[in-house]
Amino acid sequence: MKTVIRNGRVAMGDRLVDADLLLVDGRVAAVGGTGPADRELDASGCYVLPGFMDFHTHVDDRIGRHYLADTYATATRTAVENGITTLCTFVTQGPGGTLRSAMAEARAKAAGRSYADVLWHLTPTTFSGADLASLEVLVAAGYRTLKLYTTYKPAGLYASYEVLETLFRRLGPKGATFLVHCEDDALIAAVDRAGLDLSRASSHPRMRPEAAEIEAVRRVADLAAATGAPAHVVHVSTVGAARLIAEARSRADLTCETCPQYLVLDEGWLARPDGHRWLCSPPLRGDREAFRALARDGVFDMVATDHCPFRPEDKDAWDGSDIRQVPNGLAGLGALPHITWKIWEDDPDRSALGLAAHLAAHPARRAGVAHRKGALLPGLDGDVVVLDPSGPERPVRSADVPTPEAFPRETTRLRFRHVLLRGVPVVQDGALLDPGAPAGLPLQPDPETLPQS
Numbered sequence: 034m035k036t037v038i039r040n041g042r043v044a045m046g047d048r049l050v051d052a053d054l055l056l057v058d059g060r061v062a063a064v065g066g067t068g069p070a071d072r073e074l075d076a077s078g079c080y081v082l083p084g085f086m087d088f089h090t091h092v093d094d095r096i097g098r099h100y101l102a103d104t105y106a107t108a109t110r111t112a113v114e115n116g117i118t119t120l121c122t123f124v125t126q127g128p129g130g131t132l133r134s135a136m137a138e139a140r141a142k143a144a145g146r147s148y149a150d151v152l153w154h155l156t157p158t159t160f161s162g163a164d165l166a167s168l169e170v171l172v173a174a175g176y177r178t179l180k181l182y183t184t185y186k187p188a189g190l191y192a193s194y195e196v197l198e199t200l201f202r203r204l205g206p207k208g209a210t211f212l213v214h215c216e217d218d219a220l221i222a223a224v225d226r227a228g229l230d231l232s233r234a235s236s237h238p239r240m241r242p243e244a245a246e247i248e249a250v251r252r253v254a255d256l257a258a259a260t261g262a263p264a265h266v267v268h269v270s271t272v273g274a275a276r277l278i279a280e281a282r283s284r285a286d287l288t289c290e291t292c293p294q295y296l297v298l299d300e301g302w303l304a305r306p307d308g309h310r311w312l313c314s315p316p317l318r319g320d321r322e323a324f325r326a327l328a329r330d331g332v333f334d335m336v337a338t339d340h341c342p343f344r345p346e347d348k349d350a351w352d353g354s355d356i357r358q359v360p361n362g363l364a365g366l367g368a369l370p371h372i373t374w375k376i377w378e379d380d381p382d383r384s385a386l387g388l389a390a391h392l393a394a395h396p397a398r399r400a401g402v403a404h405r406k407g408a409l410l411p412g413l414d415g416d417v418v419v420l421d422p423s424g425p426e427r428p429v430r431s432a433d434v435p436t437p438e439a440f441p442r443e444t445t446r447l448r449f450r451h452v453l454l455r456g457v458p459v460v461q462d463g464a465l466l467d468p469g470a471p472a473g474l475p476l477q478p479d480p481e482t483l484p485q486s
């Protein structure tokens with residue numbers, strides 16, 4: 034089966050070329066000189082980009098006491114309708130359980146229901162010798178990204194810096210990359226709450242101060258440098274942490290992401306009467322101008338959403354006395370390309386290349402799937418976005434399930450004329466072509482087929 038995408042501006046690494054793109058049997062075959070084909074798609078006036086990846090989402094899972102609103106079906110539908118052909122999400126080892134049983138559950142939920150390909154990051158919560166041996170097998174089998182938390186003791190997620198170092202030293206050389214939630218737990222515990230009004234969402238940035246993120250990033254950067262292990266800081270929210278990461282790159286294999294909310298929302302949203310709906314961790318911060326300037330300069334390797342679609346009734350079910358009752362997290366999946374585009378809004382070519390780098394090439398490399406995803410190179414999966422930058426203006430929509438809209442003031446003109454998954458058109462003009470045919474596949478092997486250790 035040959036498909037040609039004609040007359041678009043194709044993102045090839047760091048440049049755009051006016052050319053046709055040829056896909057053969059689900060893979061990228063050639064740029065230019067394409068000849069006749071079985072299927073022809075028109076991309077005039079459009080950018081032709083590699084399929085996007087959201088590196089950080091939470092779906093079809095329980096977070097604390099609450100079950101998220103998005104299933105694999107609804108989340109991956111929102112994803113592909115916004116050009117996201119690979120959804121990265123998390124599998125967390127449950128209390129008393131194993132990662133393998135949690136993974137079997139997640140795979141069963143996703144199987145036959147996903148419209149995008151799915152890649153899982155693993156969140157281990159116990160760290161015995163047997164746990165590490167089991168992780169070694171999973172890493173070797175393609176589960177290359179491990180998530181660790183420097184906070185959240187009550188949720189059973191916390192790992193000390195000593196545990197981080199043990200994992201970095203043991204599993205780094207085996208091919209693992211460490212995704213770290215950086216907020217120093219001791220600095221958060223040391224905050225004097227006496228002067229804080231816990232009934233106000235606007236107190237949240239002082240309960241989880243900038244210094245806590247910066248300190249944890251400093252420790253993780255030092256550990257990455259000392260051990261040589263690849264580390265990735267998730268959801269960077271502060272200028273201080275971003276600068277620290279930029280500086281540490283010369284001595285450590287260190288990357289980072291920020292999220293749409295830290296680019297366009299400031300802590301002013303927390304002062305609204307419904308400000309609790311914008312509670313997330315790390316919290317929204319002050320002035321965003323300098324932060325956006327860092328994004329324009331490319332300090333963040335990628336933009337990812339930390340999509341966490343709590344139901345409105347769960348977000349609102351607190352008695353008004355203590356914001357710690359409110360689940361922390363915002364939806365963002367459907368907003369990802371639209372808000373990332375705005376980083377370079379005055380320069381559409383740069384925005385298009387920005388999406389190709391920050392939503393495709395860089396996350397694919399960090400996820401360990403650059404041999405299949407993230408670029409329009411011959412042999413790679415034919416995941417393609419045909420993006421019209423000048424559609425009619427409309428509101429951004431973070432999710433298609435009931436969840437508070439995190440970006441009610443944001444609009445977009447981006448229109449997804451075509452989205453292809455492994456060579457097959459799955460979306461036209463922003464809408465799924467065949468809801469009865471979820472074609473997404475898991476990118477990693479079934480753990481049932483792997484040896485125990």
Ligand SMILES: [Zn+2]
Binds near residue numbers: 089090091339
């Ligand atoms: Zn997260």
